[in-house]
Amino acid sequence: MKKVPLTSLLLLIFTYVTFGWILYTWLWQTWAIVVVVILVMVLALASPVRSIDIFLVSPLNTDRAAFITIFIGSFAFVCLLAWWPVTVHFLVLLVASLLFRLDLQIAGFSQKQAFWTLAFFSLSSMGIGLAMNYFLLD
Numbered sequence: 778m779k780k781v782p783l784t785s786l787l788l789l790i791f792t793y794v795t796f797g798w799i800l801y802t803w804l805w806q807t808w809a810i811v812v813v814v815i816l817v818m819v820l821a822l823a824s825p826v827r828s829i830d831i832f833l834v835s836p837l838n839t840d841r842a843a844f845i846t847i848f849i850g851s852f853a854f855v856c857l858l859a860w861w862p863v864t865v866h867f868l869v870l871l872v873a874s875l876l877f878r879l880d881l882q883i884a885g886f887s888q889k890q891a892f893w894t895l896a897f898f899s900l901s902s903m904g905i906g907l908a909m910n911y912f913l914l915d
Contacts, residue, residue: 797906
């Protein structure tokens with residue numbers, strides 16, 4: 778059994794618990810969207826080469842596709858700036874997940890093991906934050 782890096786794991790858990798605490802005040806419909814976004818982020822971190830090929834190289838094959846990709850990317854950038862507080866939350870989650878993913882890679886975890894480990898700790902920590910807010914404040 779491989780050893781899980783403890784420092785980055787604790788940072789990941791603390792970050793997601795804090796996010797779960799904040800997420801409790803959002804609408805419940807948002808929770809499902811956040812879970813899907815987190816799973817997509819974890820999947821992209823678990824297999825980065827394939828993700829880069831699918832999302833960046835494939836749309837740039839023709840001029841029309843490149844224009845549409847640049848247009849959508851510009852719109853997404855403006856949305857990220859408009860919703861800056863939400864963007865900061867997800868950037869912090871991304872950085873903590875990326876650090877833990879790098880430590881898992883150094884520890885010798887495969888892509889599949891890294892995905893399941895990241896998904897488990899991310900979603901369970903977020904759930905703990907939601908539960909803590911529910912039971913401690915309600």
